[in-house]
Amino acid sequence: MINAKLEEEFNEQINKELYSEYLYLAMKVYFMEQNLQGFVNWFDVQVQEEHAHAIGMFNYLNERGGKIDLRAIEKPVVEGKTPLEIFEQVLKHEQYVTSRINHLADVADEVKDRAALSLLDWYIKEQVEEEATVSGVLATLKLIGDDKNALLQLDKDLAARTFVAPVIG
Ligand code: OFO
Numbered sequence: 001m002i003n004a005k006l007e008e009e010f011n012e013q014i015n016k017e018l019y020s021e022y023l024y025l026a027m028k029v030y031f032m033e034q035n036l037q038g039f040v041n042w043f044d045v046q047v048q049e050e051h052a053h054a055i056g057m058f059n060y061l062n063e064r065g066g067k068i069d070l071r072a073i074e075k076p077v078v079e080g081k082t083p084l085e086i087f088e089q090v091l092k093h094e095q096y097v098t099s100r101i102n103h104l105a106d107v108a109d110e111v112k113d114r115a116a117l118s119l120l121d122w123y124i125k126e127q128v129e130e131e132a133t134v135s136g137v138l139a140t141l142k143l144i145g146d147d148k149n150a151l152l153q154l155d156k157d158l159a160a161r162t163f164v165a166p167v168i169g
Contacts, residue, residue: 056168
């Protein structure tokens with residue numbers, strides 16, 4: 001049986017991961033409207049990853065005998081008006097998610113739940129990867145500036161990203 005405080009944190013994080021999925025779906029719409037199909041693909045993969053992150057915690061909570069409590073998903077707001085601004089928002093969002101996962105690990109530590117800590121280790125590593133990937137695209141967008149041809153080249157590169165279902169835990 002999982003500690004009640006940790007159960008609450010997992011339920012909240014399932015909601016945050018589903019919100020991430022929703023936010024990236026909204027960003028995908030922006031790129032669909034711009035007809036930048038490589039970016040569309042990149043966000044498509046991101047959406048699937050976030051869904052997998054949520055389901056990973058959902059399954060874990062169930063496995064540990066916790067009560068799953070699905071909450072309302074906030075309306076996503078795409079703040080940026082350019083690819084660069086959108087990726088700045090993505091990075092900010094991922095940094096926020098990292099802080100949430102770290103908080104979850106702090107609570108697991110506090111209640112001495114080693115099994116949860118071991119699962120959260122996977123999420124901690126995943127966040128390092130997420131932030132690095134997003135920072136990479138952001139750095140390229142900064143270099144590109146107003147160069148439309150370079151933007152189209154990046155779009156081509158992002159078309160190559162594929163979703164690989166993660167093995168969580
Ligand atoms: Fe679930 O990693 Fe992004 O938010």
